[in-house]
Amino acid sequence: MVPSGQLSPATCPDLSEVGLLDLGDLAPEPGWRRPVLLDADLLILVTGGHGTAELDFRALPCRPGTLLRARPGQVLRCSPGLDATVVRWHGEALHGLDVDADAVPTHHQLAGEDEDAVINEVTQLMVDVRRHRGDPAARPLLRHQLAVLLLRLGLLPAKAGPEADGAHRAEVATFRRLCREIERGYQHTRRVEDYAARLGCSVRTLTRACLAVTGRSAKQVVDERVALQASRLLAATDEPVARIGRRLGFPEPTNFGRFFTREVGVSPGAFRAARAEPPPRIVRPRPPAEPTTGIGRA
Structure with missing residues (x-):
């Protein structure tokens, strides 16, 4: 090792x-x-x-x-x-x-x-x-x-997954294109219409692709990416909540708070406080002692 x-x-x-x-x-x-x-x-x-x-x-x-x-x-x-x-x-x-x-x-x-x-x-x-x-x-x-x-x-063995037909492969490709575009633009817009225009397709096409790959709508995929970035910054930095919201396109802190609470289930402050707790230490139980045989170790 x-x-x-x-x-x-x-x-x-x-x-x-x-x-x-x-x-x-x-x-x-x-x-x-x-x-x-x-x-x-x-x-x-x-x-x-x-x-x-x-x-x-x-x-x-x-x-x-x-x-x-x-x-x-x-x-x-x-x-x-x-x-x-x-x-x-x-x-x-x-x-x-x-x-x-x-x-x-x-x-x-x-x-x-x-x-x-x-x-x-x-x-x-x-x-x-x-x-x-x-x-x-x-x-x-x-x-x-x-x-x-x-x-x-x-080249490690991949986990088995369902066979994808031609239509599904096309939806996967569309979903990946959307994800790349979201990475470039999530701090500026959460409108699916904007991403559809950038990719040259319809909102319906993006939604169909997202539903096929994730079971969630295109709007949910965009909002989840914004919520993930907010969670990262809240957990790993001391940046003020209001400033994090502004960085992610929420000029008003109350709007950011409502968005985050809806997506994550708790307020930004409560999420940050929970992530400040130390992680649990994993202790493995000791194996039972071997019976004494009277044979010393070499």
């Missing part, structure tokens, strides 16, 4: 570099008392402990061999006691390389040959980052090692 707790942070001094750090180096405060708002792409390989990682408020079980893929802008908080090796990079590190980092699963429990291969590659990347830290001549090596690791992870 990849050793943990032995590296000082190898951060990314510029956007083309690859870095390695320990999981605890990500925590904004001791004990993960609050989530951290990520500013880079991460691969997290759990090396010790049992617990959970909350990624965008979704609790994911973790134990040795668990792999997590996190993206810039997401919020992360982990149970105390988890150890992990973290590979960190910015998108520019993969510029010009034929690799789709989004093909890596968000949460996967490695096992068997897959686990051995990933551990070997992460270990080699760790060795090379430590040996060549700060050497511009080593950047192509580290970039290609990262690309190989991501390509391997993208």
